[in-house]
Amino acid sequence: MTPGGEQLFARHPANPIIRASDLPYAANAVFNPGAARVNGETVLLLRVEDLRGISHLQVARSVDGATGWRFDETPLLQPTPTHPEEVWGCEDPRLIWLPDREEWAIVYTAYSDLGPLVSLAMTSDFHEVRRFGPVMPPEDKDAALFPRPFSGRWAMIHRPAPLRGGAHMWISYSPDLRHWGDHTLLIEARRGAWWDAEKIGLGPPPIETPEGWLVMYHGAHGTASGPIYRVGLALLDLEQPEHVLHRSDNWVLGPLADYERVGDVNKVVFPNGWIHDEATGTLSLYYGAGDSVVALATARMADVLDNVRSAPPPQHRRASDWYASR
Ligand code: BMA
Secondary structure (H helix, E strand, O other): OOOOOHHHHHHHOOOEEOOOOOOHHHHHHEEEEEEEEEEEEEEEEEHHHHHHEEEEEEEEEEEEOOOEEOOOOOOOOOEEEEEEEOOOOOEEEEEEEOOOOEEEEEEEEEEOOOOEEEEEEEEEOOOOEEHHHHHEOOOEEEEEEEOOOOOOEEEEEEEEEOOOOOOOOOEEOOOOOOOOOOOOOOEEOOOOOOOEOEEEEOOOOOEEEEEEEEEEEEEEEEOOOOEEEEEEEEEEOOOOOOEEEEEOOOOOOOOHHHHHHOOOOEEEEEEEEEEEOOOEEEEEEEEEEEOOOOEEEEEEEHHHHHHHHOOOOOOOOHEEEEEEEE
């Protein structure tokens, strides 16, 4: 039987795989990493929160992707006076290899004094970066590019925070990665008692599969003791990614382990990176736990796809359905 729901992902026995005390300098917390496979090694771009509360992005490398992490001495991205939009930190990176450009995109949250916004930078080696600067104004976060253009236009999923109503996932298009438009509602937060009610956001970047774009997203469920952050799955059409083919009803990973339930923010699993090893069919999911440490969970890609395919088609498959229902 295909494992479903909370059985889908297996937590790594070495969890949490990275703690702040592993870093070569003093820091409060290390969490919400982006993930990439570079020259036969796993690269994590860690969000490190320093002892002021400001976050920067730091590279860690490991051969097996779980142990033996080596940390760079200096951050890859940290707030700099020429980028005032980062004054309160660089957070929650997603890493996307762009074959057309032969470089990695780093999509991250820049924390400006007017609120969080989406920023973009490029690197070819995780040693040097080139900043593009803000691509979405505040408040907006939880963004990633698709790795290839659609009819000549890049696509990005992101999560603006509107003044009214819930916070939903949107998709936008750009001819040049700088100018974004055709903003379209992609997946809406559910309402009421649902695990993904009121506020959702993209997790790791979408992965292209023969069945569609595999998407993982987090949902924040409000409770009397604060939100619980869990994650679920969706599948998007391969050529028209604004069309949602399936969306899971159940969450597939939630805070159960001690290091997920207790941290600077309790009851949080927050994945920003995953690596699909096509040779073994393994999907390795890297996530922040409790806004304090980094953890790893693995699943078989075939099981993940079975899980999302078994979900019913969503109530609103495309934005026009959503608008029509209001
Ligand atoms: C979200 C983001 C994440 C954080 C999560 C849980 O809004 O700010 O960086 O991990 O909340 O606190």
